[in-house]
Amino acid sequence: MAACSYTCQVNYCCSQKPVIPKFKDLGASVSFNLKPFLTNLEHFSLLMDVPKVILKETIFKLLDNFVDLTFEFVDQPLSPSQSNFAPVEEIGEAVRVTIVQGKIPDDFPEGVYIRNGSNPLFGGLKSTKSIFGKSSHLWVEGEGMLHALYFTKEKGNKWNILYKNKYVETDTFNMEKNLKKPGFIPNIEGDSLAVLVASLLNVMRFGVLHKYISNTNVFEHSKKYYSIAENHMPQEINIQTLETLGNWTVNGAWSQPFTAHPKKIPDTGELVTMGINPLKPYLQLGVISTDGKQMVHKVDVKLNRCIICHEIGVTKRYNVILDFPLTIDLNRLIIGEQLIKYDKDGYARIGIMPHYGDANSIKWFEIEPCCVFHIINCFEDNDEQRIYQEDLLNLEG
Numbered sequence: 563m564a565a566c567s568y569t570c571q572v573n574y575c576c577s578q579k580p581v582i583p584k585f586k587d588l589g590a591s592v593s594f595n596l597k598p599f600l601t602n603l604e605h606f607s608l609l610m611d612v613p614k615v616i617l618k619e620t621i622f623k624l625l626d627n628f629v630d631l632t633f634e635f636v637d638q639p640l641s642p643s644q645s646n647f648a649p650v651e652e653i654g655e656a657v658r659v660t661i662v663q664g665k666i667p668d669d670f671p672e673g674v675y676i677r678n679g680s681n682p683l684f685g686g687l688k689s690t691k692s693i694f695g696k697s698s699h700l701w702v703e704g705e706g707m708l709h710a711l712y713f714t715k716e717k718g719n720k721w722n723i724l725y726k727n728k729y730v731e732t733d734t735f736n737m738e739k740n741l742k743k744p745g746f747i748p749n750i751e752g753d754s755l756a757v758l759v760a761s762l763l764n765v766m767r768f769g770v771l772h773k774y775i776s777n778t779n780v781f782e783h784s785k786k787y788y789s790i791a792e793n794h795m796p797q798e799i800n801i802q803t804l805e806t807l808g809n810w811t812v813n814g815a816w817s818q819p820f821t822a823h824p825k826k827i828p829d830t831g832e833l834v835t836m837g838i839n840p841l842k843p844y845l846q847l848g849v850i851s852t853d854g855k856q857m858v859h860k861v862d863v864k865l866n867r868c869i870i871c872h873e874i875g876v877t878k879r880y881n882v883i884l885d886f887p888l889t890i891d892l893n894r895l896i897i898g899e900q901l902i903k904y905d906k907d908g909y910a911r912i913g914i915m916p917h918y919g920d921a922n923s924i925k926w927f928e929i930e931p932c933c934v935f936h937i938i939n940c941f942e943d944n945d946e947q948r949i950y951q952e953d954l955l956n957l958e959g
């Protein structure tokens with residue numbers, strides 16, 4: 563088996579933010595610490611006969627006022643090399659493309675070309691200043707916007723090309739849009755205390771640590787289309803209207819981060835995905851049925867550290883897992899350091915497992931410590947099954 567890949571150091575790929583998945587347990591921890599306060603408020607509300615929904619709104623408003631008074635949102639500058647990533651407006655109805663540079667090949671198929679990308683709300687990414695210090699986003703953290711080109715042929719083989727764009731309306735996009743102002747406080751970079759307080763306030767107000775940005779990839783499965791960033795579930799989209807149809811949970815079986823680059827198994831058409839978490843299970847892998855209705859296999863790979871694994875490989879019989887020393891350490895959030903660390907002395911390995919295997923059936927190959935984000939290709943060279951089985955027997959022996 564050959565897995566062709568290119569390596570990079572700590573630099574993130576140009577289209578991808580470092581994933582920090584939904585920190586459910588951090589949220590749970592925050593809720594735990596606030597429990598006495600919230601319980602007292604609930605008792606108070608019962609005494610006063612205040613409906614829970616009003617109490618919740620009141621707490622949100624109190625916290626929101628605190629953020630307004632304490633945090634100043636300021637435009638985050640784009641460097642010249644990033645200016646292509648300045649946001650554009652939603653244009654509403656599709657518009658005709660009248661200028662085409664070059665020639666569209668005669669045999670080019672009719673259809674839709676669709677992609678997504680970062681397009682921050684409210685005119686651009688915002689940094690914050692506060693008594694706690696400064697915090698900011700990474701430049702890739704803007705909300706996902708879909709861009710679609712529709713190619714149809716008119717009489718006389720003349721091309722008719724339309725362009726349309728639209729935001730992916732994730733849960734957090736809708737929260738901020740309803741607020742009509744920046745709500746989430748950036749918490750990826752900045753002063754230690756500011757990052758910590760930003761994280762706590764995001765969880766307390768919105769229930770999640772950071773925004774779901776859905777800006778990395780668009781993929782198809784079972785004739786349905788999805789927009790995705792790896793820090794959340796995919797959003798199903800209508801590729802004609804570009805409307806967001808909701809989160810894809812595979813009928814409730816997968817409500818966690820989902821790689822932006824899932825892969826189809828040759829022959830069966832099943833979809834292999836994986837999701838990383840900052841707490842155990844650090845990496846889970848799933849196989850989705852060809853019709854997209856069932857999670858037919860789901861397994862904890864049982865890593866002993868939280869890694870940033872951006873992509874998996876899939877061949878006819880195997881999944882290829884990358885375990886590299888780019889890690890997320892929640893303790894760093896508590897002490898206010900960078901959450902993500904590249905450990906030069908750490909180990910790196912490539913794991914090969916059958917599609918329906920488990921942690922015990924992975925064969926690991928240790929390699930020089932490095933960091934790989936994307937896999938260009940994976941394929942089998944005919945004798946992998948024999949080698950894989952012999953090696954497993956040796957391990958068991």
Ligand SMILES: [Fe+2]
Binds near residue numbers: 823
């Ligand atoms: Fe990527």
